[in-house]
Amino acid sequence: LSPLPMVEQELAGLAGIQGSGATTLLNSGFTPGSFTTGFSDPAIRQIHIASHAEIASGKEKIPLIFTKNAVIGLRDLARIRKRSGATTLDLVTLSACRSAVSADVLELGFASLAVQMGSRSAIGTKWFVDDVSAAAFFLLFYENLSRGPTKAEALQATQRAFAGGEVRVEGNRVVGPKGITLLSDVPDSYRHRYARGFRHPYYWAGMQMIGSPF
Secondary structure, three states, X not given: OOOOOOHHHHHHHHHHHHOOOOOOOOHHHOOHHHHXXXXXXXXXXXXXXXXXXXXXXXXXXXXXXXXXXXXXXXXXXHHHHHHHOOOOOOEEEEEOOOOOOOEXXXXXXXXXXXXXXOOOEEEEEOOOOOHHHHXXXXXXXXXXXXXXXXXXXXXXXXXXXXHOOOOEEEOOEEEOHHHOEEEOOOOHHHHHHHOOOOOOHHHOOOEEEEEOOO
């Protein structure tokens, strides 16, 4: 699987927005065991996954999330959370390719499964996403959400910022509205892709929310 060099900044930025209550599982710390333990914690209300994902081939179409050295089956997590008696999740975000694409019984893929697992809302992607733009998108989304609008309004504001050219590359940084830095140290090999900015719908139109808009 291809590297995802922006994930570390994505998670660090999200932890900064969420504050001291956030827990980050990164690289070798992101294992089926550590994630299952965190997932079953009744205090957890929001979960953000930035990784590779796919629907397993074969008779059973099992949604899988890739960790450092293994995979996690999301249906297993649903059962674990129910057994733990955990409270309803508020939001599950899947910053992964095609995480809102239909797969047999899952009308909207991973995102629909997250709602079936008991989350009030879920956000996934409709196609293969770009590592840099996806990280910038979700950082801006959570920044908007932290200011108090509904999830749907925060998602719409983020998409408008991308479509309107407010998200752009300056040097080795990706900046958002009012010049806020979303990402830094973007590799030189990536930057030529964004010479025209992030206005194209490929970078923002595939992010889809299901469940409660609030």
